[in-house]
Amino acid sequence: MERERELYVTGGVETIPFPASLAQDVYACTRVCRTWEPAASIVLWESVVVRTDKTFVDMTFASFCSSFRLGPDKERADAVRFLDLGSVARSWCVTRALCRRFFERLQGLRGLKWDTFCGAEIADILPRLNVSSPLLVALDIESEENFPIFKNAADVAEIASTFARLEPFVSSKRMRRILFAAIGPALRFWGSERFPPAVDMTATSLPLLECVEFGTYYEIKPDLMRKLESFQPSLRRTIQHLNLRDCNPITDATLSVLSNYPLLHCLEISSLPNITPNGITNFLRARGSELRFLNLDWVGPSPFAAIASYAQNMEHIVI
Numbered sequence: 246m247e248r249e250r251e252l253y254v255t256g257g258v259e260t261i262p263f264p265a266s267l268a269q270d271v272y273a274c275t276r277v278c279r280t281w282e283p284a285a286s287i288v289l290w291e292s293v294v295v296r297t298d299k300t301f302v303d304m305t306f307a308s309f310c311s312s313f314r315l316g317p318d319k320e321r322a323d324a325v326r327f328l329d330l331g332s333v334a335r336s337w338c339v340t341r342a343l344c345r346r347f348f349e350r351l352q353g354l355r356g357l358k359w360d361t362f363c364g365a366e367i368a369d370i371l372p373r374l375n376v377s378s379p380l381l382v383a384l385d386i387e388s389e390e391n392f393p394i395f396k397n398a399a400d401v402a403e404i405a406s407t408f409a410r411l412e413p414f415v416s417s418k419r420m421r422r423i424l425f426a427a428i429g430p431a432l433r434f435w436g437s438e439r440f441p442p443a444v445d446m447t448a449t450s451l452p453l454l455e456c457v458e459f460g461t462y463y464e465i466k467p468d469l470m471r472k473l474e475s476f477q478p479s480l481r482r483t484i485q486h487l488n489l490r491d492c493n494p495i496t497d498a499t500l501s502v503l504s505n506y507p508l509l510h511c512l513e514i515s516s517l518p519n520i521t522p523n524g525i526t527n528f529l530r531a532r533g534s535e536l537r538f539l540n541l542d543w544v545g546p547s548p549f550a551a552i553a554s555y556a557q558n559m560e561h562i563v564i
Contacts, residue, residue, distance in 0.1 A: 249310065249434060251487070257444065258315060260440060262328050263388070265508055267274040273536075274420045278459075281510065283375075287321075287324045289322040290321045290322070290325055291325065291326045291327065292326065292327045292329075293327070293328050293525050294323055295328070296332065298337050298338050298339045301330075301339055302339060302343070304345055304347075305322075305346070307349045308320045308321045308322040308347065308350065320350050320352055322347060322350035322351055323350060323351075323352055323353055323355065324353065325351055325356065326353060326355045326356070327354075327355060327356040327357075327358075327542060328351065328356070329358045329386070330357075330358060330359035330421050331358045331359060331360050331406075332360055337369065338469045340364070341366055341369055344366045344369065344370065345369050345370070348370050348373070348374075348377055348378075349373070349377050350377075351378050352377070352378065352380075353378075353380060354377075354378040354380065354381055354384050355383065356381070356382065356383040356384075356385075357374075357378070357381060357383070357384050357385070358384075358385040358386075359385075359386060360386075365475065367400065368396065368400075371400075371404055371407075372397075372398070372399075372403040373399035373402055373403070373404055374403075374407050374408075375403055375407045375410075381407070381411065382410075382411065384407075384411050385410065388413060395487040401453070403525065407469070418518060426524065432448070432451050432453065432454055433484070440543030449475070449476065449477060450476055450478070451476055452479055455485075455486070457473065457484070484507065484509070485507075485509055485510040485511065486510060486511040487503070487509055487511070488511075488513040489512075489514050489517065490515045490516055490517075490540065491512060491515075491517075492517070492520055493517065493518075494517070495512075495514070495517045495519065495520065496519045496520065496524070497519075497520060497521055497523065497527075499520075500514075500520065500524045500527070500528040501524070501527070501528075503528065503532065504527070504528055504532050505529040506532070508532055508534060508535035508536070509532065509536055510535055510536065510537045510538070511536075511537060511538040511539075512536060512537075512538070512539055512540070513540040513541075514539075514540065514541050515537075515540045515541055515542050515563070516542065517542070520541075520544070521544065521546045522544045522548055523545045524545050525541065525547075525548045526548055526550075526551040529548065529555045529556050530551060530554075530555045531561075532557065533551070533552070533555040533556035534555065534556065534557075535558060536556045536558065536559055537558060537560045537561065537564075538559075538560065538561045538562075538563075539552070539556070539559065539561075539562050539563070540561075540563040540564075541563075541564065542564065543564050
């Protein structure tokens with residue numbers, strides 16, 4: 246017996262006959278869909294793009310609910326391979342606990358892209374990536390705004406380990422700034438224009454410090470120089486990279502003082518009009534044996550004769 250249903254369309258009612266085998270056909274389709282469902286769900290979770298906090302909350306809730314069917318230790322978040330949190334809305338309202346819980350489930354994550362929508366969440370997630378996502382091979386951080394300052398040396402060490410593993414896939418400049426956004430004994434990079442001034446640096450020792458950067462046209466304040474000089478043990482024994490570009494007034498006398506320091510691997514002394522060819526030659530003669538990188542202005546051929554004689558490990562020269 247044919248069954249009919251009414252379909253309301255413009256201008257009247259049209260009747261569409263249903264075949265007698267409809268129920269059996271629907272049942273067969275249901276069985277096929279149930280067979281496909283696990284594989285289909287995994288595919289849908291492999292690449293996830295999130296642009297709003299509501300989407301993120303819905304995604305975490307769906308993953309949590311999947312554990313009722315998959316088992317207490319399994320969630321759909323385990324299937325995420327690429328997570329894109331770039332360009333998210335600035336009105337991000339997701340609890341830190343919820344973010345932490347979701348990222349702890351991303352054991353299979355290979356690629357992560359995010360914007361620094363909230364420094365608090367990043368402070369929770371970034372130090373744990375090595376453990377929560379051991380298969381991660383690519384990390385793209387779009388912005389450095391609101392990036393947290395890490396005071397825990399253990400967190401800095403974990404981040405350093407993550408970035409060391411991902412170095413070919415992360416912008417070196419951005420990686421350095423993010424990694425070294427620490428204060429106190431954990432400080433590795435001190436950028437005068439971006440990070441804490443000398444008055445905020447209460448530590449008396451910086452055993453992990455690798456680089457001090459005086460930015461372009463930066464005015465060197467006496468309190469900063471006194472602070473750098475006061476650290477024990479002295480920083481002189483650890484500095485290998487020195488950037489004095491545009492740092493006026495730097496003269497031949499400055500290079501003469503540097504001749505008493507340990508051997509440098511990298512020296513940048515461009516845009517320093519008070520430095521003479523003789524000053525550069527004398528420095529290279531005294532401390533050029535380990536120098537790999539040199540950035541300087543053209544002051545004549547004499548420094549290059551000194552490089553050939555006293556800086557034979559030189560790899561890169563920028564003029």
